[in-house]
Amino acid sequence: MNTYLKNKIRMFGQMSMVLLVFCTTSLMAQSAQHTVTGSVTSSEDGMPLPGVSIVLKGTSQGVSSDFDGNYSINVPNGNGTLVYSYLGFETQEVAVNGKTSMNIALAPGAQALDEVVVTALGIKREDKSLGYSVENVAGEELTRVAQENVLNSLSGKVAGVTLNSTGGTGSSVSMVIRGAISLSSDNQPLFVIDGVPVTNSLNNIGGFGSDNRVDYGNAVSDLDPNSIEDVSILKGPSAAALYGSRAGNGVVLITTKKAKDKEKMKVSFTTNTVFDVPYRFLEQQTRFASGLFSFSPESQGGSYLLPDVQLSGGNGGPELDRGYFAVQWNAPVDANGVPIPTELKSYPNNVKNFVQTGITTTNSLEVTNSTEFMNYRMGVTNMQNTGLVPNSDVNRNSFSLSASSSLNDKLILSTNVNVVHSYADNRPASNRGANPLQWAYSTPANIDLGLLRDYDLPGTDVLTLAPGYNNPYFLAYGVNNSYSRYRVYGNMVLDWNISPSFKLRSSYNLNSYNQTQETKMSPGYSAESNNGTYGISKTDGVETNVDLLATFTKDFGNFDFSISGVETLCTKRIQA
Structure with missing residues (x-):
């Protein structure tokens, strides 16, 4: 086999290896991020059901179907069970098993229309006699995944409800039903x-x-x-x-x-x-140091001056991790008190640490x-x-x-x-x-x-x-x-x-x-x-x-x- 052919075979093998790595990486990414889409309809007349609660069982992750009954939800690795619930219909649980499309037909609940609910001031009424919408969430659903705030536990369980938190644990949580109606108030219901x-x-x-x-x-x-x-x-x-x-x-x-x-x-x-x-953290640039202008060494046609890394100069300084040196904020000093330049390195995990x-x-x-x-x-x-x-x-x-x-x-x-x-x-x-x-x-x-x-x-x-x-x-x-x-x-x-x-x-x-x-x-x-x-x-x-x-x-x-x-x-x- 001549040298030319050997080189061609070697090149083909390297390209195949790169392609294999690329395909493997793509498959891993797809398995980590699995999206399920579909629609929810009534089994009785086939009409779409808007506002159906779709929750990944055992978690607080959930979405609601749109006006046409369509929905889209992320399921890690394509494993898990989706719970479909809607007022007046039987709750249905369906295993994902790697599927990307799931169209669900909910059956009307025989007992749902005869349920007794507690309304204002403790008055008990039959659900079917009410002229407005009422949704109920059982207490065990609120503690299935532990939350320190009860409103966070309602996420994804009630149609038409928007929940927002102002910060971490212990912070205020707001609840808005069916969208904001006022510009001068926080639009929250009365508890x-x-x-x-x-x-x-x-x-x-x-x-x-x-x-x-x-x-x-x-x-x-x-x-x-x-x-x-x-x-x-x-x-x-x-x-x-x-x-x-x-x-x-x-x-x-x-x-x-x-x-x-x-x-x-x-x-x-x-x-x-x-x-x-x-x-997950906010994206930040970690390629350049702080400073007013970028820098290249004199051997590469750049400046003979040391790079400027002033903290007040934004993020337009010299490129990091290239072996460049500069006088930094904590630079050591020599015997004469002159600051000694140190290597410019990046620290991309500052916030994570x-x-x-x-x-x-x-x-x-x-x-x-x-x-x-x-x-x-x-x-x-x-x-x-x-x-x-x-x-x-x-x-x-x-x-x-x-x-x-x-x-x-x-x-x-x-x-x-x-x-x-x-x-x-x-x-x-x-x-x-x-x-x-x-x-x-x-x-x-x-x-x-x-x-x-x-x-x-x-x-x-x-x-x-x-x-x-x-x-x-x-x-x-x-x-x-x-x-x-x-x-x-x-x-x-x-x-x-x-x-x-x-x-x-x-x-x-x-x-x-x-x-x-x-x-x-x-x-x-x-x-x-x-x-x-x-x-x-x-x-x-x-x-x-x-x-x-x-x-x-x-x-x-x-x-x-x-x-x-x-x-x-x-x-x-x-x-x-």
Whole structure:
């Protein structure tokens, strides 16, 4: 075989190897990112079903079908089971098994139209008799994948609902039903927990010092997901007429767990731990150092001057990892005090090395019992979280009690009490300013961020790269935003069954909270003109609602008649 032919065979073999590697890489990428598309229709008439909830079983990942019943969802490695659920239809579970197209026909549920749902002020109605949409989510669905905020657990489970979080664990979460309708409000529904109205606004932003904006979490973040029996979402203003104008964006009714009649004493303990591992980061250039102009050595026709790597010069400096040298921010000096140039290297994992794995551990203990005189349930939950940002945390201790007793054959007295203590030693600032993540991302690619970890210098100085640049480790450890919030909410209800047709219900509902926010900022933050600051604030709030509800129902055989009347006295006070 001549030399020419040997070379051709060798070249063909190399090309085949490259092609094989390319194909293998492509197949691996496809297996890691598997997309399933399809449509959902009714098996009865073949019409498309918009707003069907499609959830990857065992996770909180889910989507909703569009107006034409079409959907698209990512399934890791093409393995798993998709759960299709829609109000009035039987829930269906289908294994993916590597399929990329799945068209589903849902069968109408025989019992769905006869279900009884709890509407405003605890009024029970048949689902089919309502003139508005109601969706229910069972409590076990909220804890299938542990979440510290109950709203995060609703993601992908309710059609037409949009959830947004302002930050990490412990931050505020907003909920919008059927899109925003106002430019002047946050468009959130009214939350009613066991009859207690709770406003879940996004205005709990505090902190002292320049641009030190801290999110301390909104009201629903205090709710323990382990204590929830079910959640009902009433959509549209007509669904919430009894709650007034503040329920114009809909109502979310949350019912907590209670002991059932004739249930033997039961003690249960649950524990779970969730690890939040950062895996995707903002894209940044890591090819060039900071500076005003690029650089090539004199041997390659470039400048005989050393490259400029001034931190204030943007990211147009010399190329990294090419063996170039420059005087950098931490350059050593020779015997005469002259800075010594060092090699310019890239550090692409600065932010990845700065953040840490978040850990959330939840332990819950509950006792339920039913006796001849009383049904009761007691629950205690402890949640502890260490955040993604170093030195950040959030904690919550919850106590719940529900009890009911039949005073006689016509009177039933019941109560629900929840006491919650949420607190943190440090909540990192969000947005721009004192946010540690902002300055971690602002670190030039040619600087090893880990060298800034030991930031304390003699006196009150802080190790930094240049004037105006803030050390992210200092912002994480030297700026502490702590808080402590106690919330008590619950009710006492008296039901009087005057006759089989006429009933009276009287209830007293309480929602009160006490919050203390404290900021300790050491000297070293460039935006703080006072070179450090301290501040503390306290806020108290209480709302009471006294309701008297009269209900008359009558079954005439072919149709039912029901009428209700309510009188409510509401008082609200906030003191800061």
